Amino acid sequence: MSTDPTTAAGVLARCDELDRHSSLPDALERVYLSPQHRSANELAAGWMEAAGLRTWVDAAGNLNGRLEGREPGLPALVLGSHLDTVTDAGSYDGMLGVVMAIAVAQRLTADGRASELPFALELVGFSDEEGTRFGKALLGSQAWSRTWDPDWWDLRDANGVSLHQAFLDFGLDPRRVGDAGRDPATLVGYLEAHIEQGPHLEAADASLGYVTTIAGARRFHLVVHGEARHAGGTPYERRKDALVGASEIVTAIERRARVSTCIATVGRLSVHPGGVNVIPGRVDLSLDLRAATDPERDEMWELMLAEAQELCAERGLRLEVAETHSAPAVPCAGWLTDAVVAGIATTGDTEPMGLWSRAGHDAMAVANVTEVGMLFLRCFDGISHHPGEQVREVDVAAGLDAFEAAVLEVARDYAERTERTERTERAEAG
């Protein structure tokens, strides 16, 4: 006997079921254009169809579903998130938002309310948000949002397979990737539910929160060039130790970010040549930098770069810097955020917490074609991108009610605005 999929317990059971579509035997990993991508799409498509939606996989592998509103062919309010994961992932980052969206759609079809909506309701399970396979995030949602860059075809996975080849292997036609792109005229807006991936709601003892802005990240690849030498024979005054220099940079980055409103992380660092008895001649490291606003972030980067250059100069090291990623901060739309706040209010929290999202989301890409709003759910201890990711059933229950109410609030607002526009047009015509 299966649990009612429109309840919190049902939603959590479905997240567990998705876990089985993993490329690893003892951990969760589901990457773009993999067999697990296909089977997870099939599983979720079945759930969408059971909720009454028409489904299709688009030209970039995203799973889509559609439910007509009070008349066919209306622009769509889209609810969604992603179905891909990082390596050794938790069960909720992305998937929870897709499964919650399906549950809300099913609630609205179950009693016929869906067919009264002033828009079509669409669902999307994006195929690539994490960028796990090709090192480039938001591939699925960018195709959907018409920001696909043909340069990406040459991206390669760890086995040397190009993105172009992976499209062909999956049965997709690279030449038709543009077909996945959505025309803004067909869209009303986009709402996404997601675990917070941070500790702020938990610290505030709140189940739910709304997102004000999604931080834009800038990412850099830094190379510290020194001189590889014999560890025994080279006295300190002759050393150009790239690792000692890089270590000073890592600690300086943290020291600066700690006392700012920015988040800076060095997640990757490699040492060359890497011999136990050889002074490091070169260190490569990554920097991921985020803030609520672009100017805060950019100013911090200038300070960090200047300090890193100074630290290198003091040791006779050479610093090389390349920007590998840059995404501007994306503000959520006021009217959609109002709807999310109204949705949360129906669960009893009339003054919900607003947060800026330190993590990136599909909504950042979607903002290129329609306005976006986001609902955050409390998660355990801020843990994410880790099998220890947890969300409470009571919070999912509140989240479902709030998400459903937010959709109805968007419908009310949208209907009102549409009517006003039509009245104005009629008046002008008359």
Add this chain to the structure above:
Amino acid sequence: MSTDPTTAAGVLARCDELDRHSSLPDALERVYLSPQHRSANELAAGWMEAAGLRTWVDAAGNLNGRLEGREPGLPALVLGSHLDTVTDAGSYDGMLGVVMAIAVAQRLTADGRASELPFALELVGFSDEEGTRFGKALLGSQAWSRTWDPDWWDLRDANGVSLHQAFLDFGLDPRRVGDAGRDPATLVGYLEAHIEQGPHLEAADASLGYVTTIAGARRFHLVVHGEARHAGGTPYERRKDALVGASEIVTAIERRARVSTCIATVGRLSVHPGGVNVIPGRVDLSLDLRAATDPERDEMWELMLAEAQELCAERGLRLEVAETHSAPAVPCAGWLTDAVVAGIATTGDTEPMGLWSRAGHDAMAVANVTEVGMLFLRCFDGISHHPGEQVREVDVAAGLDAFEAAVLEVARDYAERTERTERTERAEAG
């Protein structure tokens, strides 16, 4: 027309010739039990035979040569160094000492002096000093010195080939490795010539120096355990960033060593999981620690360990430490060092510089079966373990004269001591 191999130019030409026995097309790499090991042994054996020596490859792949002294079967003074290299090596570390030893032997046979020596003269080209292939140094010289450890048979190279299998593949019988070990009763002493691999002779404007002590290294594998988390969502007060902790350890190690008589190097460091947007949950790093004496080195390690533990505790990180290598400092024998000093004096430098060797040498292993002495030659800018390794012809010329004179000084001293002993024995018998 080939250059006279007993001159500096001839020695350097032979070092160049050895360079051709490399496993890499554009760089020098010659590792234990490789085809290049075999062909370099064959080349050097030909040179030894041309100098009048009987040669053999022992049960551990070391190339040996022997020249009888004034009567057959006398204990041997051994001259040698190693024929293996690091990856992307220079031409002189090891090889120069072997080729110089051959040149000195040839000088002594050319005019019949060798047959007047009170000992046999043996040469050895050790097969593994660097440990490049199996990650364990001094394999060849340890077999020769009877300190072979049967645990090493399971060591594996980068292709997964065990040391045991590599012995078989090379045509050696692992069960007979003990046959390579030398009986101390058959040995008079060991002299090794080697480039300094440091800048001290160059700074002192000296061609040659003698070694007082070979530093013992201790090596450690440190693991900093933190918590891998989403880089966006985790505020600083919640982070247990293993890389920031490790970076503080790296800089602390250098800060302490810089103001001490020790040399400490972190040559290897790896970050897990290594995602651009994931806070490092674990960092593995190596520490190589050297000093002229064991107490200096051990005291420094205690200080470094205490500071590393403190730094980890402050960040909620856990430090795990394993010692991977420990070799006590090896003092050179007074009488052999006196002979080296006397040898250098014949080149005009009557107050030569004494140095402690920061690098390890075959002599460290050999000290287990006989006393050792070492002659250092100036090298360019202290560069070693690098294709930029350079030695001046004028220094090699001085080195050859000093090495030859040192052998004769050992002969004089040894003959005197032997005669004194015999007199005493005769007196006691009478």
